[in-house]
Amino acid sequence: MKYIYFSAILLAGLLVLMSSCAHEHGEDSHSHGDETHAPHGPELEPLTFTVFTKKTELFVEFSPLIVGRESRFAAHFTEMTNFKAIEEGRAMVRLMEGNQKIAEHGVPKPSSPGIFLPVLSPTKAGEYNLQFLLFTDGFNDTITIKNVKVYPNEKAAMAANPIQPEGDAVSFTKEQSWKIDFALQQVNRQSIREVIHTSGEIQPIKGEAKMVVAKSNGIVFFKSKNLQEGRNVRSGESLFNINSKGLIKSDLAEKFQTTKARVEQTKSDFERAEGLLEQQIIGQKEYEQRKLDYSVATAEFQTLTNNYSANGQSVSAPMAGIVKNVLVTDGQFVEEGTPLLEITRNRRLLLQGEVSQQYIPKLASIKSANFKTPYLPETQSISAYNGRLVSYGKMLESGSSFVPVIFELDNMGALIPGSFVELFLLTQPINNALAVPKSALMQDYRLNYVYVQTEGENFEKREVQLGVDDGVNVQILSGISEGEWVVTEGAYQIKMASMSSTIPAHGHEH
Numbered sequence: 001m002k003y004i005y006f007s008a009i010l011l012a013g014l015l016v017l018m019s020s021c022a023h024e025h026g027e028d029s030h031s032h033g034d035e036t037h038a039p040h041g042p043e044l045e046p047l048t049f050t051v052f053t054k055k056t057e058l059f060v061e062f063s064p065l066i067v068g069r070e071s072r073f074a075a076h077f078t079e080m081t082n083f084k085a086i087e088e089g090r091a092m093v094r095l096m097e098g099n100q101k102i103a104e105h106g107v108p109k110p111s112s113p114g115i116f117l118p119v120l121s122p123t124k125a126g127e128y129n130l131q132f133l134l135f136t137d138g139f140n141d142t143i144t145i146k147n148v149k150v151y152p153n154e155k156a157a158m159a160a161n162p163i164q165p166e167g168d169a170v171s172f173t174k175e176q177s178w179k180i181d182f183a184l185q186q187v188n189r190q191s192i193r194e195v196i197h198t199s200g201e202i203q204p205i206k207g208e209a210k211m212v213v214a215k216s217n218g219i220v221f222f223k224s225k226n227l228q229e230g231r232n233v234r235s236g237e238s239l240f241n242i243n244s245k246g247l248i249k250s251d252l253a254e255k256f257q258t259t260k261a262r263v264e265q266t267k268s269d270f271e272r273a274e275g276l277l278e279q280q281i282i283g284q285k286e287y288e289q290r291k292l293d294y295s296v297a298t299a300e301f302q303t304l305t306n307n308y309s310a311n312g313q314s315v316s317a318p319m320a321g322i323v324k325n326v327l328v329t330d331g332q333f334v335e336e337g338t339p340l341l342e343i344t345r346n347r348r349l350l351l352q353g354e355v356s357q358q359y360i361p362k363l364a365s366i367k368s369a370n371f372k373t374p375y376l377p378e379t380q381s382i383s384a385y386n387g388r389l390v391s392y393g394k395m396l397e398s399g400s401s402f403v404p405v406i407f408e409l410d411n412m413g414a415l416i417p418g419s420f421v422e423l424f425l426l427t428q429p430i431n432n433a434l435a436v437p438k439s440a441l442m443q444d445y446r447l448n449y450v451y452v453q454t455e456g457e458n459f460e461k462r463e464v465q466l467g468v469d470d471g472v473n474v475q476i477l478s479g480i481s482e483g484e485w486v487v488t489e490g491a492y493q494i495k496m497a498s499m500s501s502t503i504p505a506h507g508h509e510h
Contacts, residue, residue, distance in 0.1 A: 059456025085114025089136035200353035218244035243312030424471035
């Protein structure tokens with residue numbers, strides 16, 4: 001019983017408190033100068049504008065402009081070069097009637113990265129241009145929004161801007177896009193080439209590689225522990241020592257001493273023969289034979305002593321290049337002529353594709369190509385490697401049903417001979433085609449779609465019909481229009497945002 005009595009007392013107290021609070025807030029008023037206004041009615045629908053220049057993207061939110069009321073602008077500035085927030089600088093907003101300033105306010109820095117919060121208090125109703133000025137250390141920019149209305153009172157503003165129902169757009173805030181790799185591109189018309197899609201292989205050009213071989217029998221010792229595939233070597237750089245000391249059949253040190261002694265002996269015989277010839281003790285024929293013996297011994301000794309040291313015979317790189325293959329192990333016994341290592345310059349490479357016979361009529365129209373390797377993230381262009389079409393097959397090889405198409409190109413250090421690539425052979429151009437980068441495309445099962453930015457923070461999923469794909473860009477037959485902005489980086493994150501069960505609140509709290 002006492003619990004019921006206590007609850008009744010508590011309920012009565014709450015009723016008194018609520019009555020008092022209602023009275024207090026009912027009497028409240030907001031003073032603006034000499035005027036006194038009743039409390040505001042329903043929240044005004046905020047206005048949003050998105051404007052692109054070559055330097056910046058401006059996305060701004062603000063309540064409809066009303067005479068005598070202060071309006072705060074949430075101006076989001078994005079740098080177009082990297083689609084990141086502008087983190088420093090100052091901004092200004094102006095209300096302009098022709099060339100005359102009606103109102104103006106500036107802020108010295110962003111309130112948070114990318115977001116500036118200037119305010120305006122219009123003094124008269126009408127239609128004006130709203131001008132935003134941005135000043136940074138790197139650049140300045142001016143963005144104008146034309147025909148913005150200033151309403152005489154709140155009632156007129158609400159009547160002209162009714163609250164809109166929530167649509168199907170995906171909300172993805174500027175703060176979210178600034179934190180990820182994000183990019184937009186405006187859809188435009190361009191020339192895109194018809195494509196023969198096939199595979200190919202990157203191959204070295206003959207003559208660009210050389211084999212380093214052993215010049216004597218012996219044990220191979222590496223001069224560097226870093227002698228491995230992919231390493232750059234200099235012309236003349238010492239790579240190996242081959243030491244035959246202690247070998248019964250191939251002791252290079254013993255052979256060196258023997259050959260040296262032979263040189264000394266033949267030299268002595270030759271010098272003595274010169275005196276004997278003058279005294280006519282020996283004939284010309286014997287003199288010539290001793291001279292020949294000395295020359296042969298000297299040449300053999302010279303060959304043996306080239307790059308010879310106490311540690312054995314040194315083997316050097318015959319040219320500058322890249323180590324393609326190391327064919328021996330440290331400490332291995334080799335015989336004279338054994339391949340030790342292969343060096344390649346890789347200055348020029350071949351890219352050979354195999355084309356089905358059905359495309360033979362189109363081979364003469366091939367002008368260039370794009371290709372995609374397994375180890376480079378972006379599709380590459382032959383032209384970026386100073387590439388050119390060398391030839392295409394005029395006849396089929398015996399036993400093959402494919403026709404070879406061969407390009408020659410520079411190797412700028414990124415391409416690996418022997419690797420297979422996805423190849424896009426570019427033929428006749430399709431002019432005035434609507435095209436977007438392939439990175440903009442998303443796919444669900446067989447449905448191809450892109451995300452179009454319909455407003456600064458709203459995106460729309462659009463199904464698209466595809467045409468020609470040249471490996472870099474893809475032709476769009478339907479689904480988007482020229483001038484719209486599509487997401488080329490960050491589309492997956494927008495997709496994840498669209499799948500979120502949390503419905504984001506309209507607008508921002510800054």
